[in-house]
Amino acid sequence: MTYSKCRVCREPAIIDLPRHNANFCAEHLLQLCRRQVQKAISDHDMLSFDDKILVAVSGGKDSLAVWDILTELGYRADGLYVGLGIGDYSDISYDFTAAFAGERGLDLQTIDLRGEYGYDVPTAAKVTKRVPCSACGLSKRHLFDKAALDGGYDVVVTGHNLDDEAAVLFGNALRWDVEYLARQFPVLPARPGFPKKVKPLVRLTEREMAAWCIVRGIDYQVEECPMALGNKHLAYKEALNAIERESPGSKSAFYLNFVDKMAPILAGHSQAASGELNDCAVCGSPTTGETCAFCRLQDRVSGREPVPVELVLNKKARKAYLAAQSAAEE
Ligand code: Q46
Ligand code: ZN
Ligand code: ZN
Numbered sequence: 001m002t003y004s005k006c007r008v009c010r011e012p013a014i015i016d017l018p019r020h021n022a023n024f025c026a027e028h029l030l031q032l033c034r035r036q037v038q039k040a041i042s043d044h045d046m047l048s049f050d051d052k053i054l055v056a057v058s059g060g061k062d063s064l065a066v067w068d069i070l071t072e073l074g075y076r077a078d079g080l081y082v083g084l085g086i087g088d089y090s091d092i093s094y095d096f097t098a099a100f101a102g103e104r105g106l107d108l109q110t111i112d113l114r115g116e117y118g119y120d121v122p123t124a125a126k127v128t129k130r131v132p133c134s135a136c137g138l139s140k141r142h143l144f145d146k147a148a149l150d151g152g153y154d155v156v157v158t159g160h161n162l163d164d165e166a167a168v169l170f171g172n173a174l175r176w177d178v179e180y181l182a183r184q185f186p187v188l189p190a191r192p193g194f195p196k197k198v199k200p201l202v203r204l205t206e207r208e209m210a211a212w213c214i215v216r217g218i219d220y221q222v223e224e225c226p227m228a229l230g231n232k233h234l235a236y237k238e239a240l241n242a243i244e245r246e247s248p249g250s251k252s253a254f255y256l257n258f259v260d261k262m263a264p265i266l267a268g269h270s271q272a273a274s275g276e277l278n279d280c281a282v283c284g285s286p287t288t289g290e291t292c293a294f295c296r297l298q299d300r301v302s303g304r305e306p307v308p309v310e311l312v313l314n315k316k317a318r319k320a321y322l323a324a325q326s327a328a329e330e
Contacts, residue, residue: 059093062159085120118302193286229317
């Protein structure tokens with residue numbers, strides 16, 4: 001598709017961005033992305049050039065793009081990939097991550113959940129009878145925190161973009177979940193036992209990140225995680241996209257104005273940030289109980305026979321997953 005002219009240089013554009021009411025050529029799209037990342041970093045005091053940074057990489061466009069942008073801007077950033085054991089999806093995601101790091105000479109650490117902790121996400125979901133994202137999110141958070149603290153990193157970067165954050169905000173606001181709303185900021189400061197965590201892509205959309213990867217020649221996992229099929233997060237994204245089509249700019253106003261105007265009001269409302277914490281009896285991580293949620297999960301699910309991905313999907317998601325599998329095999 002061709003779009004008229006770049007707003008900056010008047011050369012032919014490669015993308016239209018209705019929320020900016022403008023089109024951009026490849027060079028000026030990259031410039032816009034860099035500037036939005038720099039603005040997020042400086043507005044929220046996310047990173048300094050002396051920081052030792054750990055990027056949580058999944059092999060998808062956002063995490064590879066944020067690693068690429070930070071490196072290009074001159075930050076010192078290593079990557080950490082956690083192998084979740086979600087069938088071919090995880091294997092392919094790892095290949096994209098390793099290729100990206102290898103081609104650029106970047107340091108990539110990997111943790112394999114089954115190899116090192118004796119379980120994978122589908123098995124954990126089956127045993128706990130909870131949605132896969134629950135065990136997955138819990139495991140990733142714990143392992144990224146631990147790797148950052150053990151490795152002497154100052155900060156963990158994740159690739160959450162504007163679409164992700166607006167969708168989470170939408171869900172939290174639908175329920176007026178003040179506890180979650182109070183924690184939904186682009187920066188979580190370090191606390192004893194927890195590293196600082198930042199989201200430098202909160203001013204950029206999925207579409208802009210996909211365009212960044214295409215222009216920069218970054219190959220990434222384009223498939224959604226099969227476990228995400230049918231989850232509420234995707235439904236919230238679709239709802240916000242429908243609003244955005246009618247009224248460009250609504251999505252960024254919804255999220256960025258929340259951060260500017262509501263964050264100061266909600267500060268201090270999170271009990272998790274203020275409660276007393278003990279050291280986990282098994283691993284030493286901070287926890288409100290005796291043993292942390294990660295160690296309790298591991299204790300429950302480790303050593304079980306691996307459960308195939310399709311067995312933990314609902315009927316609709318299983319159908320879509322198996323159809324995609326057989327199409328890939330043809
Ligand atoms: S990887 Fe894990 Fe996501 Fe898949 S199981 Fe859910 S949380 S959807 S970012
Ligand atoms: Zn241009
Ligand atoms: Zn523990």
